[in-house]
Amino acid sequence: NAGVMQNPRHLVRRRGQEARLRCSPMKGHSHVYWYRQLPEEGLKFMVYLQKENIIDESGMPKERFSAEFPKEGPSILRIQQVVRGDSAAYFCASSPSSMNTEAFFGQGTRLTVV
């Protein structure tokens, strides 16, 4: 049973380009969370999704950021028109459908905007 898979591990984008980050949850997990870690900061929640539904997007900037978790395929975090301040590590976590369970994290995608 593979763990949470994120790709790419490293992504370099020029200002104004789009960044697409992918997350495949652990087998049997239908809940996905995205977090962002800025340098010298803790992880901050961005968005919580279940299959085909956004449950909580209170931590995600209103502009330029979007997320989806389709019925088939990985969850995608999309950042349009990236700016230097978007440079960070983006982590995905998954959990099964039951409550009060351990969160399993992927290795993260490190986005650098140049």
Add this chain to the structure above:
Amino acid sequence: KQEVTQIPAALSVPEGENLVLNCSFTDSAIYNLQWFRQDPGKGLTSLLLIQSSQREQTSGRLNASLDKSSGRSTLYIAASQPGDSATYLCAVQGFSGNTPLVFGKGTRLSVIA
């Protein structure tokens, strides 16, 4: 709004020493608390999960305690080794379950051989 604080921000100890990392949270209505390890440039590895009804959890040389009423948790590492050098993160989950984790900024630990 839940806030999680970890003290100290950084710690350097000689090999073999026992040490304690501290975590405090402002809202005691939590569902669980989780300790993670993060190596530089890497992802998060879950170390211990303490349910709100539990007082402590142990795994090998690690012991985590939880005092929900006072909003505190400690991670005790026995007989520290250079391989323990990493950043240790504390995170709490809200009462509803499957709500997002709220993280502290972490304690950066260096164990000197």
